[in-house]
Amino acid sequence: MSLILAIFILVLIAEVISWIGKSVLADFFFAIYLRVFHSSTSRKQHNLKADILAKKAELLKTSAQDQFAKWAKLRRSVDKGLADLEALNSQLAATRSYFTVQFNALLWLLTTGLGFAIGAYYRQAAVFYLPPGWFGPLEPLLALPWAPKGAVSVTVWQASCRRAIRMGGHIIRGLCVPVEGRTEPAVKQDANRSSSPAARGEKVDEVKKDI
Structure with a gap:
């Protein structure tokens, strides 16, 4: 590929990334990253949310006075589910933060960093x-x-x-x-x-x- 075309394509990619937005690209590729490398964790989070919502709905239908034993059991189950969900969310948040840093660094290397490298290497060309x-x-x-x-x-x-x-x-x-x-x-x-x-x-x- 000629130098004139390579530089144009590199600048075009950088501008397209700027138009779309790094945060939008990070969200899109993080969703793919979760499905590929953390599918079990993502599935566990989804199932846990569904289970908590179902138990909360059942808890609202249960009388604390007439069915106290059942109500207390459901309440403990909901509290435990919320604690597990919070821990899982914290784990995924840490994973997302690490991914975002690495993704932004990769974008910088492929656009700005590579542009600087080409400019320095071909400075006299x-x-x-x-x-x-x-x-x-x-x-x-x-x-x-x-x-x-x-x-x-x-x-x-x-x-x-x-x-x-x-x-x-x-x-x-x-x-x-x-x-x-x-x-x-x-x-x-x-x-x-x-x-x-x-x-x-x-x-x-x-x-x-x-x-």
Whole structure:
């Protein structure tokens, strides 16, 4: 893969992650992680919640005065279930915290860290060369920091890709928002017009004419 395409794909992945949100991705992959590596714990938590809810419902139907022995037994069972559930939730919370730290570190390495590494390794390389004389005095700036004169450096190309992708995202959002803004008021306006007294009067007149 060429350097120009590799940098573009890397920047695109980083921007997509930024658009989606790290927390959303962490929640999604943590659910998969639980199913694969902690399926028994997750299943135990689900069954324990269902059992507690069932016993609580039965406890509410049991009279503490008329059926005290049964009520006390159910109460102890519910309290024990809640204690077990709290311990299980604490265990899963610790697992989630560890996973989130590792996941965020992995995302940083695959996006920002890898971008820094490519920028440092290819700091003197030319991503591509510009036609001579096209950009005049701007050519040295496009080669910053250490690329050959007349070339576009990795740093400048990364910044250009990031800028272009963000502008593309803004344009797409700008095209989508006005469509929603135009359709909703039109529907509301038609609904208000049809429900207005004048509109109802016109309909009555039309019915009378038909009769």
